Amino acid sequence: MSLRVDLLEGGRIALRTLGVNRLRTVLTLSAVGIGVATLLAIVGIIQGLNGAFARQLASLGTATLNISRRPYVVTGDWWKYRNRKQLTLAQMQALAQQSQLATAVVPEVNEDSRDLTALDQSVSAVDLVGTLADFQKIWGYEVPVGRFLTDADSEAERQVMVIGADVAEQLFPGRSPLGQSVRLDNRPYRVVGVLAKKGQILGQSMDLIAIIPFNTFLQVYGKRDFQIDVAVDDADQLDRLEDEVTGIMRRVRTVPPGEPEDFSVNRTEQLADTYRQLTGALYGVAMGVGLITLLVGGIGIMNIMLVSVRERTREIGVRRALGARRRTIVVQFLLEASLVSAVGGAIGTVLGLGAAKVVSLVTSLAAAVQPLTVVGGILFAAAVGLIFGIWPAARAAQLDPVEALRYE
Amino acid sequence: MLIKLEDIRRYYTVGTEVVHALNGVSFEVPKGEWVAIIGQSGSGKSTLMNVLGCLDTPTAGRYWLNGKDVSGMSDNELADIRNQEIGFIFQTFQLLPRETALGNVELPLIYRGMRAKERRERARSALDQVGLSNRVTHRPNELSGGQRQRVAIARALVTEPSLLLADEPTGNLDSATGLEIIALFEQLHRQGHTICLVTHEPTLAARCPRAIRISDGLIVNDGPGPQVALESRPERARAAAT
Numbered sequence: 086m087s088l089r090v091d092l093l094e095g096g097r098i099a100l101r102t103l104g105v106n107r108l109r110t111v112l113t114l115s116a117v118g119i120g121v122a123t124l125l126a127i128v129g130i131i132q133g134l135n136g137a138f139a140r141q142l143a144s145l146g147t148a149t150l151n152i153s154r155r156p157y158v159v160t161g162d163w164w165k166y167r168n169r170k171q172l173t174l175a176q177m178q179a180l181a182q183q184s185q186l187a188t189a190v191v192p193e194v195n196e197d198s199r200d201l202t203a204l205d206q207s208v209s210a211v212d213l214v215g216t217l218a219d220f221q222k223i224w225g226y227e228v229p230v231g232r233f234l235t236d237a238d239s240e241a242e243r244q245v246m247v248i249g250a251d252v253a254e255q256l257f258p259g260r261s262p263l264g265q266s267v268r269l270d271n272r273p274y275r276v277v278g279v280l281a282k283k284g285q286i287l288g289q290s291m292d293l294i295a296i297i298p299f300n301t302f303l304q305v306y307g308k309r310d311f312q313i314d315v316a317v318d319d320a321d322q323l324d325r326l327e328d329e330v331t332g333i334m335r336r337v338r339t340v341p342p343g344e345p346e347d348f349s350v351n352r353t354e355q356l357a358d359t360y361r362q363l364t365g366a367l368y369g370v371a372m373g374v375g376l377i378t379l380l381v382g383g384i385g386i387m388n389i390m391l392v393s394v395r396e397r398t399r400e401i402g403v404r405r406a407l408g409a410r411r412r413t414i415v416v417q418f419l420l421e422a423s424l425v426s427a428v429g430g431a432i433g434t435v436l437g438l439g440a441a442k443v444v445s446l447v448t449s450l451a452a453a454v455q456p457l458t459v460v461g462g463i464l465f466a467a468a469v470g471l472i473f474g475i476w477p478a479a480r481a482a483q484l485d486p487v488e489a490l491r492y493e
Numbered sequence: 494m495l496i497k498l499e500d501i502r503r504y505y506t507v508g509t510e511v512v513h514a515l516n517g518v519s520f521e522v523p524k525g526e527w528v529a530i531i532g533q534s535g536s537g538k539s540t541l542m543n544v545l546g547c548l549d550t551p552t553a554g555r556y557w558l559n560g561k562d563v564s565g566m567s568d569n570e571l572a573d574i575r576n577q578e579i580g581f582i583f584q585t586f587q588l589l590p591r592e593t594a595l596g597n598v599e600l601p602l603i604y605r606g607m608r609a610k611e612r613r614e615r616a617r618s619a620l621d622q623v624g625l626s627n628r629v630t631h632r633p634n635e636l637s638g639g640q641r642q643r644v645a646i647a648r649a650l651v652t653e654p655s656l657l658l659a660d661e662p663t664g665n666l667d668s669a670t671g672l673e674i675i676a677l678f679e680q681l682h683r684q685g686h687t688i689c690l691v692t693h694e695p696t697l698a699a700r701c702p703r704a705i706r707i708s709d710g711l712i713v714n715d716g717p718g719p720q721v722a723l724e725s726r727p728e729r730a731r732a733a734a735t
Binding site: 087090094101105399400402403404405406407408409410411412413486487490 | 543546548549568569572573575576577581583587588589591600601603604605606648
């Protein structure tokens with residue numbers, strides 16, 4: 086007898102059996118359904134998070150390199166990076182002159198967690214940046230209100246400032262910040278522009294930022310270590326730019342051939358790697374929970390299939406007497422198990438999508454579930470049924486027809 | 494010869510004890526014969542019936558069914574032999590409760606891979622043959638015992654097997670209904686079917702042209718039905734008389 090006949094007949098029997106034991110079927114498939122729903126909700130939220138993060142990363146500018154003493158993400162020996170020689174303005178100028186690919190080269194100095202005040206309002210934990218005009222181009226800042234800093238602001242060491250959207254909202258609620266005075270470390274700055282909102286990356290606001298001219302920064306805070314941002318026209322050229330920049334920097338910093346660099350060339354993609362490292366473990370745990378739920382559902386299926394085999398021992402005997410091969414019996418029970426699971430999977434898919442939707446409505450996370458995930462959910466559930474149906478089906482097939490026919 | 498058994502032995506191990514269910518049984522059944530296999534419970538007749546039905550394989554000996562040596566066949570081959578050569582009729586009918594009469598009769602044809610339309614036609618005609626053409630869509634629990642056994646007989650006939658194997662076919666029926674079923678067997682015999690009927694009832698065996706008596710796993714008598722069937726009667730007759 087052909088496998089086709091086995092499958093057709095097995096499917097027919099499976100459908101009928103599901104109809105007969107309705108309560109049992111519903112209970113069994115709900116276990117699988119909950120497992121699939123959990124998994125899908127988790128996958129949906131993860132996909133939503135990843136999508137949001139990818140968009141945010143893109144807003145950072147992808148055709149940019151950052152040269153610094155230390156990498157974006159410091160792992161291991163922090164002192165190694167601290168003891169490196171500082172970058173100098175001369176090195177930056179050499180880089181700007183020698184690079185063929187760079188379209189912009191700017192210095193960047195930073196101070197963390199500054200407090201700003203304006204009249205009766207204040208805001209804290211602001212990132213302070215000192216830089217030049219090209220910083221706007223390199224990082225893709227938009228300035229809907231006012232203007233960005235100019236190189237002339239820096240040369241004249243003007244006390245002017247461009248502020249991020251969150252800073253503007255908190256210092257000047259309902260008012261225009263343009264031309265207003267802001268105090269920072271006991272010095273007044275005049276607001277000349279407000280940046281467009283960038284949102285959050287890894288839970289940190291990108292809009293709690295204040296930018297002042299590079300030389301102003303140095304004059305106020307003293308000479309300090311700075312970073313160099315380098316831009317290229319096309320993100321595809323980033324690898325070539327990195328090679329070129331690394332070569333130039335090695336030369337100007339006189340790193341002997343064969344020695345490792347005493348500086349780091351950073352890319353925003355490294356942030357993506359960090360994101361993956363940070364969230365990977367979390368996702369792993371969440372997926373584990375979903376898988377355990379599915380495992381429980383699978384064991385439920387195995388249990389119910391074992392009961393089913395026992396209940397239908399005589400039926401199996403009759404079928405074997407009438408010419409069913411062992412394989413026919415195996416196929417029959419496997420189909421039954423995977424059909425229950427697949428139906429459970431389909432229901433779970435609907436529930437999981439609903440849960441992801443609710444999450445995206447309640448929180449700011451945009452849960453996204455791709456169509457393929459849905460198909461995958463159902464197929465996965467069917468596979469769970471298939472796997473957990475193997476043992477009961479094998480037991481059914483191993484029954485001795487004589488014994489089975491005599492079974493009461 | 495439709496059936497040829499040559500020194501068939503079947504031993505089981507129950508715990509540490511070896512049970513000799515069949516101790517070397519040899520006989521032949523030509524095509525078209527109706528033979529009863531008679532014996533007390535524990536005589537080995539059920540084991541013999543299972544071997545004849547290819548549900549069980551003998552420990553030793555050869556068995557030819559319709560010219561094929563089935564004693565060395567694999568599990569799959571035996572399944573196909575059961576499907577093609579044998580029609581089973583059981584004491585407890587062994588119908589599938591969720592299937593209609595028609596569905597039950599169709600079952601062996603499904604395992605033969607026959608197309609639905611042809612299957613249905615043949616199942617209908619088999620039910621017609623046993624006088625149940627008006628019960629086609631009934632489920633077993635909507636049928637009387639006699640009707641259920643007729644459905645089972647239709648299921649056995651539908652594959653046009655070379656051997657009908659009946660195990661106490663009247664055991665679960667009242668005597669009047671039992672007689673009807675026996676009449677049906679007589680009719681099938683006249684139509685040329687080969688029938689093996691396993692029973693412990695001498696009255697039933699006496700109606701068969703030939704009977705084989707089994708005791709302790711051996712053939713103790715083989716001859717015309719009435720003669721073999723009534724052989725153990727003297728003691729009982731005497732017991733009844735006194």
